Amino acid sequence: DVKVTQSSRYLVKRTGEKVFLECVQDMDHENMFWYRQDPGLGLRLIYFSYDVKMKEKGDIPEGYSVSREKKERFSLILESASTNQTSMYLCASSFGGTHPYEQYFGPGTRLTVT
Amino acid sequence: AQSVTQLDSHVSVSEGTPVLLRCNYSSSYSPSLFWYVQHPNKGLQLLLKYTSAATLVKGINGFEAEFKKSETSFHLTKPSAHMSDAAEYFCVVSAGNSGNTPLVFGKGTRLSVIA
Numbered sequence: 001d002v003k004v005t006q007s008s009r010y011l012v013k014r015t016g017e018k019v020f021l022e023c024v025q026d027m028d029h030e031n032m033f034w035y036r037q038d039p040g041l042g043l044r045l046i047y048f049s050y051d052v053k054m055k056e057k058g059d060i061p062e063g064y065s066v067s068r069e070k071k072e073r074f075s076l077i078l079e080s081a082s083t084n085q086t087s088m089y090l091c092a093s094s095f096g097g098t099h100p101y102e103q104y105f106g107p108g109t110r111l112t113v114t
Numbered sequence: 115a116q117s118v119t120q121l122d123s124h125v126s127v128s129e130g131t132p133v134l135l136r137c138n139y140s141s142s143y144s145p146s147l148f149w150y151v152q153h154p155n156k157g158l159q160l161l162l163k164y165t166s167a168a169t170l171v172k173g174i175n176g177f178e179a180e181f182k183k184s185e186t187s188f189h190l191t192k193p194s195a196h197m198s199d200a201a202e203y204f205c206v207v208s209a210g211n212s213g214n215t216p217l218v219f220g221k222g223t224r225l226s227v228i229a
Binding site: 004030031033035040041042043044045048050058090092094095096097098100101102103104105106107108 | 123146148150156157158159160163165204208210211212213214215216217218219220221222
């Protein structure tokens, strides 16, 4: 079974703090993704990576950065957390290759910024 | 740009009656389409996927979806709803036709099942 794990299920941070969300997958997937999920808005892509040290902006990258130093690990960084970044954050991974594959999701991190 | 529209934000059915969750897509090429389910406080799970093979796709837990190119639709159905089907469902299209492109999610349909 594919396993995608996220470092925390729940996180509470203060405005202005630097926040790190970690994601690890164990299936040697090339692609990794970070989304945020808000009620009524579905999932919105923040950043994705299709190879080590590679990153691509998604639909809502402002206020976020990412790091992928190893194939199995993809980190999301909130440089200076703000209250409008309170959300559920979901990490996913998938195979790369010649056609789109399904993504496998972690359980999510519910981040509250106060 | 590729997109999906889930036509209902909330669907309510009685246990034992059919389920229909509607999804229309927009794509400039032959798309890959997916349905995911999210139970309360759980991660997303793949229900089924269409990748240009058979147009009627069978998934887990008795769900199926039919790809209709002429209608640009990919509706999700189940003959008989069970209480455990109550969840949020997402219709998803690939943003491109290679393996290095992300997926585009609909806004979700919340399914309620009434006993």
